Amino acid sequence: MSGAKTxxxxxxGMATRRTVLGDAHVDRAEAAKTEFEQPFQELITEAAWGHVWSRPNWTKRERSMVTIALLAALGHDEELAMHIRATANTGATRDDIREALLHVAIYAGVPAANHAxxxxxxxxEEMDTKGEK
Known part of the structure; x- marks a missing residue:
């Protein structure tokens, strides 16, 4: 893990998570977590957000597109919706996401892409109604 202390x-990880998902989302998630969930939340904050999402090799836009394609392919609907909302912060455009989902259709299946x-x-539609990016 490149020598960083936990x-x-x-x-x-928390800073990256806030940059990608937004303070309001992270604040709600932090307020809702239970003692039982605490170790898992620490794991994903350190590993997913502090290690993978914070690496300099790809932009947040690129990571966003790949994440959305993977979530769509695996059928993780709730996480997919969350990461689509996060594109307002990552710079991935609607055209980027459309292209990622076309890849999902070819490489993971039309039903997965259709659902995504x-x-x-x-x-x-929800973002447009609320005037979000």
Whole structure:
């Protein structure tokens, strides 16, 4: 893990998580977590956000597109919707997401892509209604 202390990795992860998902989302998630969930939340903050999402090799836009394609392919609808909303912070455009979902259709299957496109459409409609990016 490139030598960062766990506390440092957690702090970096929390900062990256807030940058990608937004303060309001992270604040709600932190307020709702239970004692039982605490170790898992620490794990994903350090590993997913502090290590993978914080690496300099790809932009947040690129990571966003790959994450959305993977979530769509695996059928993780709730996480997919969350990451589509996060594109307002990552710079991934609706055209980027459309292209990622076309890849899902070819490499993971048309039903997975079809379902993900419906989720994306609903999320974008909600964002438009609320005047979000």
């Amino acid at each position: 506390g440092d990795r957690y702090s970096l 496109i419906k989720i994306a459409g609903k999320v974008y």
